[in-house]
Amino acid sequence: MDIQNKNTPLIEQRADPFIYKHSDGYYYFTASVPTYDRIELRRAKTIHGLKDAETHNVWHKHETGPMSQHIWAPEIHYLDGKWYIYFAASEVDDIWKLRPYVLECKGQDPLKDEWTELGQMQAAEGDHKSFIDFSLDGTVFENQGKRFFCWAEKTGGQFAASNLYLAEMASPIQLKTAQFMLTTPDYDWERIGFWVNEGPAVIKNKGKIYITFSASATGACYCMGMMEADEASDLLDRNSWKKSRYPILETDEERHIFGPGHNSFTVAEDGVTPLSVYHARDYEEIVGDPLYDPNRHARVMAIKFDAAGKPLFEF
Template sequence: MHYGMPPGYRHTDHTYYFTASVPEYDRIILRKASNIKDLACAEEKVLWRKHDTGKQSIHIWAPEIHYLWGEWFIYYAAGDIDDIWAIRPYILRCKGSDPFEDEWEEMGQMKAAEEDDFSFRDFSLDATVMEHKGDYYYIWAEKTGVGKKISNLYIAKLQAPNRLSTVQKLLTTPDYEWERVGFWVNEGPAVLKHEGKIFLTYSASETGSAYCMGMLTISEDEDLLDPNNWSKSRIPILRTDEEKGIFGPGHNSFVKSEDGKKDLCVFHARCYDEIQGDPLYDPNRHTMIIEVIWDEKDDPVFQFENKL
C-alpha cells in the first residue's frame, strides 16, 4: 500500500478497514479485509471526490474512519483551490450500515463549541476521535502564531459527530529539537489504551527523514481535558533507521491483531532518503505495520524488528 497517513480500523465484526491520503490528494478511498495483510491487495473503492472549486477542492488529506453513535464517519482535511493552505477539518457520514457499499454524504466543516473563538480558524488537520468512559473526544492539529507558524495538538469533547461541546485545550506544542526540524510540528495523533493507561502518539518535524513519532501518557482515571495530567516523552518513540532503510516514520493508527491479543501500530514511512523537491509531494510513503511490545512497566515499545 503506497499511501501516506494510514488510519486503520478493525470493526466489531473483525473486518479491517483502511483509508489514507492518495498521492493525488483528490479523493477518499476505502479498503476492507478480514486479514490485515490482505489490505495490501484488497479492492479499493472511491467513496468521495474533491469539489471542482471552492472549499474541499484541493489537498484532501488524512482521512480516518470511525464508528460512533452507531454510525460510520470519516474525518478528513481539505483546502480551497483559491487558498490552498486554508486547510480545515471536514466530515463524511455513511447513509447506511455498510461503509464499503453504502453511499456517503458530506456533513461540512467541523464546528467549534459556541464559546470557542479559536478552533478551526487556521490550518487544521489530522483529527482523530477516541471514546473514554462514555464520552467521545476529538483530538487534532492546528497551527498558531504568525510567520512560520507552529502546529500544536488540541483536545475537546464531542457534542455531536460534527461539533465540539467544550473549548479546545492545548495538549502539546513542539518543545524539543527533534520536533522542530524544518517546521515546528506536532500532528497526526493516535490513541492506544493498555492496563489503565492511555497513550497518545503523534508525529513531529517536517515530512522528510526528520519526521518521527512522540508520545503523551495519562492515567485513564485522570481528566483528559487537563493538560497537566499528561506526561510527554523527552525522546522520539520511533524515528528514522538508515540501516533498516526506514525513513521518516509517522502518522500512525493502532489496531488489534486477528486473534485480538496483539496491538499493532500502522504507520507510513519512506524506504529512501533522497527526495527531490518538496517531501510533501513525494508519493512514496509506504504503509508499514509493527507489533507493539509491552515492557515491565506496561509502557509500549516500538521497534522495527517487530515489523509484520
Template sequence: MNIHNFIQTKYNEPFIVQRADPYVYRHEDGSYLFTASVPEYDRIVLRQSDTLDGLQDAEEVTIWKRHETGKMSMHIWAPEIHFIEGKWFLYFAASEKDDIWALRPYVLECTGSDPIADPWIEKGKMQAADDFSFQDFSLDMTVFKNQDKWYCVWAEKVSVGKKISNLYIAELESPCRLSTAQVLLTSPDYDWERVDFWVNEGPSLLRHEDKLYLTYSASATGACYCMGMLSISSGADLLDPHAWKKERLPIMKTDWEKGILGPGHNSFTKSEDGKEDIMIYHARQYDEIEGDPLYDPNRHTYRMKILWDKDGRPVFDMTNNF
C-alpha cells in the same frame, strides 16, 4: 522516477505501497477497514477485508472525490473512519484551490450500514464550541471514547511570529460538533520536533490496561519526521493538560540500517484474535527527494507489532515489522 539512494532491507518491505497517513479500523464484527492519503490528494478511498493481511490486496473503492472549486477542492489529507453510536463517520482535512494551505477538518457520514457500498454525505466542517478552533491550518483529526465520553484531538497552527503546529483536545457533543473549548495538549518544545518546521501532528490513541498513550508526529515530512508520545491514566481528566506526561525523546525515528526513513502519522489496531496491538504507520525507503517531500508519492504503509515492557509501557521496535 529517480529513487536515488533506495535502501532494501528485510525490515522495510511495505505493507501497502504509496499510501500515507494510514488508518486501519477493526470493526466489532472483526473485519478491517483501511483508508489513507493518496498521492494525488484528490479523493478518499476505502479497503475492507476479513483479515489484516487481506487489506494488502483488497479492492480499493473511492467513496468521495474532491470538489472542482471552492472548499474541499484541494489537499484531501489524512482520512480516518470511525463507527460512532451505530453510524459510520469519516474525518479528513481539505483546502481549496484558491487558498491551498487553508486546511480545515471536515466530516462525512455514511447513509447506510455498509461503508463500502452505501453513499456518503457531506456534513461540512467540524463545528467548534469556541471562537478560535479551526480558524487556521487544522488537520489530522482523530476521535476516541473514554469513560463514556467522546473526545477529539487535532493539529492546528498558531501564529505568534513563526507559525507552529500544536495538538489540541476537546470533548465531543456529537460526531460533527465539539462541546468544549480547545485545550492545548502539546507544542513542539524539543529540537527533534523543530526540524525545518515546528510541528506536532498526526495524533493516534493506544489503550493498555488503565493507561492511554497518544502518539504524534513531529518536524517536516522528510527523513527528519519522527514520533513522540503523551500518556495519561484513563481515569484522569483528559482536558487537564497537566495530567498528561510528554516523553522527552522520540519513540520512533529514522533508522538508516533498516532503511525506514521518516516514520510517522500512525494508527493502531488489533490482531485478529484481539490479543496483539498493531501499529500502522508510513515511512520512506530513501531520503533524497526532488522538491517538496509532501508531493513525493513514496510514503508507504508499514505495520509493526507493539510489545509491552515490565512497566506496561509500549515498546516501538521496527524489527517487529511484518
C-alpha cells in the same frame, strides 16, 4: 500477516494510514492517496488481505471552494450506529486553508452506500479559537464514558507552530468543550524543518492512555513522540499529561526506513496483539517538496509493552 518483517510495506504509496477493525470482523483501511484528490476505502478479513483488496473511491474533491485541494489523512470511525470519515481539505484558491471535514454514510456498508457531506467540524458554543486556522489530522476516541476529538492546528498561518489540541465531543460533528492544548513542539526533534506536532493516535494499557504524535517536517526527520496520562484523570487538564523527552520512533538508516510517522492503532487477527500502522519511505533523498513525493508506504508493526505498561515501538 507476518508483522515481524517491518521493512516490507503493507500498501505502497499510501501515507497517513488508518485501519479500523469493525464488529463485522473486517479491517477497513483508508489513507492519503498521492494525488490528494479523493478518499478511498478497502476492507479485508485480515491485515495482509488489505494489500490486494478492491479499492473503492467513496468521495472526490470539489472543483472549487472548500474541500477542493489537499485531501489529507482520512480516518473512518463507527459512532452511534453510523459510519463517519474525518479528513482535512483546503481550497484550490487557498491551498493552505486546511480545515477538518466530516462525511456520514447513509447505510451500513461504507464501501457501497452513499456518503453525504456534513461540512466542517464545528467548535463548541463560545469557542472562537478552534478550526479558525490551518487544522488537520482529527482523530476520535473514547475514555471514561466521554468521546474526544484530538487534532493539529497552527495559530498564525502556515509557518507557525503546529500544536495538538483536545476537546470533548457533543456529537460526531461538533465539540462540547473549548480546545485544550495538549502539546506544542518543545524539543529539538520536534522542530526540524518546521515546528510540528500532528497525526495523533490513541492506545490504552494498564490504566494509562497514550497519544502518539508525529513531529518535524515530512522528510527523513519526521518522527514520533508520545503523551501519557492516567485513564481516570481529567484529560483536559495539562497536569494530567506527561510528554516523552525523546522520540519513540525515528529513522533507521540500516533498515532503510526513513521518516516513520502518522500512525494509527488496530489489533491483530488474534484479537489481542496491538498493531501500529504507520508510513515511511525507503530512501532519504527526496527531489522537490517531500509532501509531493508519493513513496510514503503504509507499514505495520506489533506493539509490545515495557514493565510499566508503556508501549514500545521497535523495528
